[in-house]
Amino acid sequence: MRIIPCLLLLLAVSVFGQPPPATNDAPEGVRITPLARAFQPGEVVLVTLTAPRRVDRVGLRVFQQKLPLEPGLGEVPTNWWALVGIDLNTKPGGYLLRFELYAQDRIFARVDHRITIKKKNFPTRRLNLPEKFVTPPKASLARIKRESRLISGIFAEAGSERHWSGFFLRPVPGRANSSFGKRSILNGKPRSPHSGTDFRASRGTPVKSPNAGMTVLAQNLYYAGNTVILDHGQGLYSYFAHLDDFTVKKGDRVERGDLIGHVGSTGRVTGPHLHWTVRLRKARVDPLSLMEILARFESS
Ligand SMILES: [Zn+2]
Structure with a gap:
């Protein structure tokens, strides 16, 4: 899986997708970056999370689903990622990505990140x-x-x-x-x-x-x-x-x-x-x- 090593480069050049607004301040220096062609129904979002310290597990709740993030490479995982699908019928508006960060099976941080889904006019x-x-x-x-x-x-x-x-x-x-x-x-x-x-x-x-x-x-x-x-x-x-x-x-x-x-x-x-x-x-x-x-x- 070569996703994570290339990720920082991508963030630096910001080739596509809009970076999230700076209002999404996460505690303890946790950085969350959802990337997509567009935040619209029918799109796939690659969500990444970078923590300043070791994390053993990250859970994500979004669109009434609960899913685990995958660890990036390296012995001390600080980079995590997941693919999230925005269903075709998703109503426009604000949605929360709710992260739970675990160390030794205990939650040490909860982080919310808001995304805005825009309307898409399908033919x-x-x-x-x-x-x-x-x-x-x-x-x-x-x-x-x-x-x-x-x-x-x-x-x-x-x-x-x-x-x-x-x-x-x-x-x-x-x-x-x-x-x-x-x-x-x-x-x-x-x-x-x-x-x-x-x-x-x-x-x-x-x-x-x-x-x-x-x-x-x-x-x-x-x-x-x-x-x-x-x-x-x-x-x-x-x-x-x-x-x-x-x-x-x-x-x-x-x-x-x-x-x-x-x-x-x-x-x-x-x-x-x-x-x-x-x-x-x-x-x-x-x-x-x-x-x-x-x-x-x-x-x-
Ligand atoms: Zn067909």
Whole structure:
């Protein structure tokens, strides 16, 4: 993991993201720096904490979640970090990052850091289609419900082991469009927003694993067609849909760059492309945000 050594350099040059306002004075010289492309719904935030003394463990509460920070490198850990996802539906406003710093299993400092989430206007399209394209047949309803429960059950798990490290690879060479978060109103009824990013690619294009992970699902789903879900660890998941085929099975471990399948147009889609959804502790975030924030560190 090369995130932490590069971090100070990044802070010094401040390549992206706005530094937090100076009003967030932390006790005992603890420094907290949340970094993101933007503090908006659908973005990934890399939160770092630097303490002036040895810390054994750091806990963070944010968005009704509790997560541990990961230690940086070195024998006396003073640098800590975590990835936080701002869910697609997060309301604009102020939110607190609440840190608890432990030494020898006792809390020795509590630090709050306020972030402000700004509004993001996702595009909305209104479509009127024949009802048969909008409403699934009755015979498929039980299957759709079962699959929806299966998927949300997977995303709800956050194992303690981290499989991923370093940067996230682009799974196909093609360009991504800006479809993340797009709202659709079909025949006057709002549908759930598009929670992934679509990449241009022709049928048969190899799809590569963006980072290391465990294959937790490889099967055909009603809406998503042939689907692979990779568990990158600690609540971070990649979900690839509409594949022509998949070349991994449940239980397989993959490394960054491993072939997991080929681009197709299976499931309810109009043409071949790669759909990639990223979930971070249930938050729906843009895969491009994850790729970008980690790539900056890797290249610095
Ligand atoms: Zn899609």
